[in-house]
Amino acid sequence: MIQSPKLNELQREYADIFEIDANLDRLVKKIELLSYVNPLNIEKEKHQFFASKYSVDPEFRYPKLKFSPYKLHRMFFSQRLERIEDEQIRTMYKEIIYYYSNMVQCIETIGQKKKFHYNSLRVYGSPTEKDVENARFILHYADEPVSGEMEKIFTAEEAKAYFEDFAEQYDFPLNIKFSTHIAAEAMVSNASQSLLIKRNVKFSKNQLHTLANHEIGVHLVTTYNGQQQPLKIFSNGFPKNVETQEGLAVFSEYMSGALTLKRLKELAYRVLASDSLIKGYTFSDTFDLIHGQYKLNRDDAFTITLRAHRGGGFTKDRLYLSGLKKIYKRYLQEESMEPLLSGKVSLDYEQPIQKLHKLGLAEKNQFTNLAYLQNLNMNKTLDFILNNLK
Template structure:
């Protein structure tokens, strides 16, 4: 329980934290970067035999970017006496300023791509080699649990039942405007499901552990923290959050080699951006050279080309490796579940907890406790990634 003494001692931190919270809530990038006409453009792309790039339309920006930049940089960080905490909030301002520039340039080709590079980076050579290493493994034999058989409405019921183990509300909405089968909206605490798809039993288990077991767990843990920065997200938190989410798939026994290969294909696709590939070139690489079926190739290509070149997707695999190594080094995953955290700030989080500015996780990912992974091939791969 946070004491009045802590509130008074760190009054400047709480004031700046609250100010930034009001600003950050307006710029959740995924609310703007998902095209509104995915299905129509997919049909057109297929009808033209993959020869014409899709023309995607995006939601309109609902804020004045210049004014928002100015408000971020008007925060008087010099009032924060602790150097480490002041540096953290400085990093926050730089990071979210970059997010504003990303949103400003959605749909503007290389302008968006270069801002995406600044916010998320791009795969290094070893990351591409890791992806190719995974793709060399022979596909596993698929069981009946891999057959798409459940509608979005049935998936909704499955997720609601899964979430009962956690004491938080689960809001589920169906959407036709998602690049992925499911995603969590942090700002509205909502699980969004793609409406017109069928889900396999394995996919339901995977998404439940990924989206609810990590993304919603960290959403609600973040909301429970004294400082709102944990809810809005520490700088560059995507790699850690997605790493935790895929690690939850692994620990639950839901992660398959096919799913791991999907993450590897994303690395290959993001790397193609650096090589100057356009949408149809990346699709050709995945569909004709790597022999992915056209629906999977289109989805992965869409994910990395949306906005004008979105490099975020390579971080799932790098994040998984970092979290895997962190866990096997005997370190506490609970620190990383306290909100939308970043592994590189783990020691800062521990310091905030000692100062009374943070609390331990209210909710803890069930897969991390149960540890049901029995796939020796995946163990071998993860141990040997660079």
């Protein structure tokens, strides 16, 4: 973070911005959506779903709320935004408040299918026709030959050692925790600045390479860069930051040579699973689409279906493919990724963020993504697909 005397001077000059930013920081700390939307009984329900021959939909249980949604809403909308003189920054914070208010509504309706799905759509949107066409375009490609690097032979403990080794090239602390209550094999918790690894699963060499470049190379880089910024919003997240952040993370997989057609197909399946929610598909309907029609193995099909149906209909997963498309386009136009690595930021807010830089309210990044320095992708099929996404 910038030096104290300079920061103190900025806080005096832009007292209203810092006050509102600090107020929102205290409120936002309570609402990390992923810590609430991941079911507590995944393995038990998975076993029962398979035992029923895919006919009885799982009944997931979720963590209890640790805050009062009503009080949070009241505090969000009590912020005196009119005190911020700069119209662009004032509008930005207004949109930030609406975004987090929608997030609270998501959390308080987890498990209530129609309500939660509707609130999820307000935060993450729904796949467009182009998104669905892009997904089907990817899925029509024949699977590549399975290599030894795809064999799942590494334990969670071995994965921990791999990630610790990988993170040594980045000069920030790596806090790793094991969990049984996450839908992914590994994920970053922004609130606790830790990398969560799913216990009791096996990893392939390619998967470790992929997760390291995705989770550490982008999600932890943006977590630690965000913490160095004068304003807390860089750490907590701008509206629509998920699409940009996941796009950057998958692009990091691509640049490091870790991205495979299999992984790209996984993102395509996620789009179709998100699209199935709009069509009113049940859990077993979506599973049948992915496993029965597209012939994906049942464990992977269950994970993709779970990710889409958790909470009652969660559309976040649709954003990985569209985010990758936007970041890849930016790469082709030779635009720098550095502004997007300054925290949990969004392409939609580049102009306001440029304004913050001019005012001294945003700083240069302390960390960067090392995979972006050289394109190591050797897969021409991936290049063709990415160049032809609509």
